[in-house]
Amino acid sequence: MKHRPAPHALAIALPTTGFPVSVCVLAYGRNCALAERFLTSLYTFTDPRLFTLRAGLNEVEDATRELFHGYAARFGNITLFEARKNIFKYPMMRRMFYSPPITTAWTIWCDDDSHFTRPDWLQRLALKIESSPQVSMWGRICVLFRRDQFIVDWIKAAKWYRGRRCLRGRDQAGHMANGFRFATGGFWAIRTSILRQFDWPDRRLVHVTGDFLLGEALRQNRLRTGLFNYGVEINDAPRRNGGAPEARPPGLN
Numbered sequence: 217m218k219h220r221p222a223p224h225a226l227a228i229a230l231p232t233t234g235f236p237v238s239v240c241v242l243a244y245g246r247n248c249a250l251a252e253r254f255l256t257s258l259y260t261f262t263d264p265r266l267f268t269l270r271a272g273l274n275e276v277e278d279a280t281r282e283l284f285h286g287y288a289a290r291f292g293n294i295t296l297f298e299a300r301k302n303i304f305k306y307p308m309m310r311r312m313f314y315s316p317p318i319t320t321a322w323t324i325w326c327d328d329d330s331h332f333t334r335p336d337w338l339q340r341l342a343l344k345i346e347s348s349p350q351v352s353m354w355g356r357i358c359v360l361f362r363r364d365q366f367i368v369d370w371i372k373a374a375k376w377y378r379g380r381r382c383l384r385g386r387d388q389a390g391h392m393a394n395g396f397r398f399a400t401g402g403f404w405a406i407r408t409s410i411l412r413q414f415d416w417p418d419r420r421l422v423h424v425t426g427d428f429l430l431g432e433a434l435r436q437n438r439l440r441t442g443l444f445n446y447g448v449e450i451n452d453a454p455r456r457n458g459g460a461p462e463a464r465p466p467g468l469n
Contacts, residue, residue, distance in 0.1 A: 224265050230342040232349060234321030236293075237338070238408070239267045240312050243284070243328040244274035244302060250329045250453055251280045255287055257331040261447070262338055268320070269294045270312045275302040306421035313411060324405045329453035337447030341405060344444055353406040353434060354444035355399025360428045361387035362394050367425075371432055376414045378436040398431020399441055402450030410439065 227235040239258065243251045258269070271284050271294060281298070288294035297311050313323070322345065334340075344354055371377055382394040404427075410416075414433050417426055434441055 221265075224263065226263075226266060226339060226342060230339075230346045232346045233342040235342075236265065236267050236320060237322045237324055237405075238270060238318045238320040239324045239326065240270045240272070240309075241326045241328055241330075242272040242274060242305060242308060242312070243276050243280055246277045246280075247328060248277055248279040248283060251276075251283055253331050254326065254328055255283065257333070259287070259291065261332045261335045264291050264293050266338060267293070267324075270318070271296050272308040272312050273298045274304070274308050275299060304423045306417040306423065306426055309417050309426075310419070313416075318408050318411070320408060322405055323408045323411060325401070325403065327402045327450065330402045330448060330450045332447055333449055334447030340446045341444055344442065345405075348442055350440055351442040352410050352439040353399055353404060353430075353441045355404035355441070356402070356445040356448075356450065357441065357443050358398060358400045358428075359385075360396045360398070361385060362396070363387070363391060368394060370420070371429070371436075374418060374433065376433045376436055378438075380436050382432075383435075396428040396432055397435070397441070398428045400450065401427035403448045405444065410434070413437075 224235060241254060273281055273284060273296060284294065284296055288296060297308065299308060341354060368382060371382070383397070384392060385395040387393040416430060416433070418429065431441060
């Protein structure tokens with residue numbers, strides 16, 4: 217008769233997190249060095265018993281594909297989602313979340329240019345989850361201002377819209393604009409039940425703007441986002457999307 221392995225100490229001490237968690241990362245293009253940095257830091261600083269990894273490979277170079285297959289063979293806790301042609305971020309994200317559906321209590325999202333710097337990053341995150349059960353999402357908090365009516369109309373057409381008016385504030389040019397407080401897309405952790413509740417990502421999304429819209433979906437449903445940026449570095453590689461709108465530090469009430 218096979219004996220079950222003993223539970224990890226963190227799973228016993230911090231049961232609310234529901235270890236293991238699901239970590240998701242999306243790699244694309246000719247960026248093997250970034251993928252290698254991400255994987256090296258994740259497996260150096262995180263016990264593989266505490267997580268499973270879902271990796272989307274969106275038209276990656278052969279070196280990146282071989283790297284992920286090598287880690288999958290070595291550690292056995294990786295599911296790969298491969299697309300030879302780039303199907304863009306959010307269609308791939310839907311595959312990663314629902315084919316098959318994530319069943320862990322918490323889902324962590326990482327861009328491939330994010331990486332971990334401290335061995336207790338996941339323990340610190342679990343402590344946040346344990347001590348603040350009212351928070352549904354954790355990450356690095358940003359605020360973005362938009363003045364285009366299209367965004368307001370898009371939000372009002374969403375299934376998760378609950379009739380709350382957008383926050384208002386002044387953008388960097390001094391104009392009154394709609395403000396969005398959110399966890400930036402380089403790294404965040406969310407209750408998996410919330411992803412299912414919103415059927416996230418929204419099927420209308422293709423490649424950009426999803427992070428601040430997810431923040432608005434939470435606000436519309438009176439769900440809280442909390443600050444977590446310990447032991448995780450994001451957006452420190454050369455930008456591959458230089459035209460993306462920039463966020464600035466929080467300023468909305």
